[in-house]
Amino acid sequence: MRHLQLDYRVGLLRAAAFHGSSxxxxxxxxxxxxxxLRAFEIGRHRLEFIFQGxxxxxxNQAKYLGQLKTDAGYAKVSGVELTLLDCARYFHRAGGINGLAQIVKDLGGATDPVKLAGLAEHYENSCVRRLGYLLEYMGHALQADALRPFVRKAKSSALLDPAVKPLSSVLPGVREPQPAWGLVVNELVEVDS
Incomplete structure (x- = not known):
């Protein structure tokens, strides 16, 4: 990345594993x-680049990042709060909504609520509410409460998983409103114990 003169951070599943969600x-x-940037492979390793506007x-500031030791030196890696928000934003690349829920369960307690709320200002409201709901669902009330002010800013309800569509319009599927988070839960959340 140095020769491209491009800033970066290791994120999503790799960052979650770095912080202990294995x-x-x-x-x-x-x-x-x-x-x-296009994804590419180096030997057996595949690199995927995720664009954030x-x-x-x-x-992507030092106070929100950690360092990952590699063979070539150190790489920037998302801090816990940034990892959770990135996984909520790009949950389809982090194992879906259940993959996100597992990461929230594993890392939610290690999250600094003040840092989380500050970073959340830079993310879409729906992904912040999604993360808040999952933090509360997994028993991390202090961290979830830090994200409650974002619910008041919401103009409409969002689906927990926008990708889930019922097979038929006759079969409504799961649709449980969560007004506390401005969400409609349209998929059951399952995690490993």
Missing amino acids: HQAAMVFQVIVPRQ AAFAQV
Whole structure:
């Protein structure tokens, strides 16, 4: 990344594993960058680049990052709070909603509520509410409460998992409103014990 003169951070599943959430085996090295790049392979390793637009410069600061030791030196890795928000934003690349829930269960207690709320200002309201709901669902009330002010800013309800569609319009599927988070829970959340 140095020769491209491009800032970056290791994120999502790889960052979650770095912080202790090892339920999700990362088959790919996920790197968050401020511009679009193609994925590629080096030997047996696959690198996937995830584009983050305007918010990248505000959240990719040393106070929100850690360091991952590699053979070539140190790499920037998302801190716990940034990992949770990135996984909530890009949950489809972090094992789906259940993969996100597992990461929240594993890392939620280690999250600094003040840092989490500050970082959440730079993320879409729906993903912040999704994370808040899962933090509360997994028993991390202090961290969830830090995200409650974002519910008041919501203009409409969002689906917990927007990708889930019922097979038929006759079969309604799961649709449980969660007004406390401005969400409609349309998928059952399951995690490993």
